Amino acid sequence: MIRLSKLSDYGIAMLTALVRHEGGQRSASELAEATGVPAAMASKVLKQLCRAGLLESCRGAKGGYGLARPASSVTVAEIIEALDGPIALTACIEAGSGECVIETLCPARGNWQRINEAIRGALAGITLADMAETVPEAFLLPGERHDAATVIANLPEAG
């Protein structure tokens, strides 16, 4: 269904939580608790975001993670790419723009290219700051996950 992976879902949830709290660094366990993401998982996600350069880490006691750049300059596309790899519907474009040898011959070439770019564009148009804007907290029991998937699961009616 062209679904977002949990990894990205969690990543966005945790980054959003980090932005909201806006107090510099927070530890993995804090963020895990804040979002309801399992601690081990949270750690995994944060490490990956760190390697991608979206987060900065402080090791040692009292360590934690902080945004490497202002939230308004971090796009959803970047987050997804950091966690799930390149955004592309077809293997075609995955190698990176220009890498595809038959770029001039590929059957659907221009079209898939267009599609992929449109999708990437859509995701690049939303910043982390945008995502952090709307703060509901409704329908969330304490300690419950704040990722998109589970927020939905807590609804009174909707599946």
Next chain:
Amino acid sequence: MIRLSKLSDYGIAMLTALVRHEGGQRSASELAEATGVPAAMASKVLKQLCRAGLLESCRGAKGGYGLARPASSVTVAEIIEALDGPIALTACIEAGSGECVIETLCPARGNWQRINEAIRGALAGITLADMAETVPEAFLLPGERHDAATVIANLPEAG
């Protein structure tokens, strides 16, 4: 990676083949051979496209499938939706527009909505006729699959 499923990949390949041949109906096995998709798989995909109303079938001997509507009015979005279900990154939107009870509260609401719509828009902007336009046939050994994934696999260099 937000990747397209094989089902959709095959579906687009076969529909494209059907459009190119432009001679009314073609049997499942013919289309399977034309695209290199395994026969059983092809049949599965075609049945699904038929149920979705994108294809019309004639049963019995000499039967086959034909487009239910002109190629220029069939969008890639429709094909994907027919085979893979609703196009949505988050479970949120899957229920269909308006079904989400917390639509007005959901954390990322407007943003995810925007993202999903942008993606769907991109896919809805490409018609089957567009996809059938560019006809390469290059790099394809006879009997080999014509879906995006295997076309790439046959390239001289690119992964």
Next chain:
DNA sequence: TCAAAGGGGACCTGATCGGTCCTGATTGAT
């Protein structure tokens, strides 16, 4: 020196996807 963190993997497991098969209905041809 110790405990609280992050760093980097290995590893397990269950859901899902890609694919096959089987058992009917239909219908043109003989």
Next chain:
DNA sequence: ATCAATCAGGACCGATCAGGTCCCCTTTGA
């Protein structure tokens, strides 16, 4: 009337992989 080709609709299966857990090491403030 019968047969073979073809679609209809599932059931089923195996391999892959995403989601998740663990472990051990390094760093660093107290």
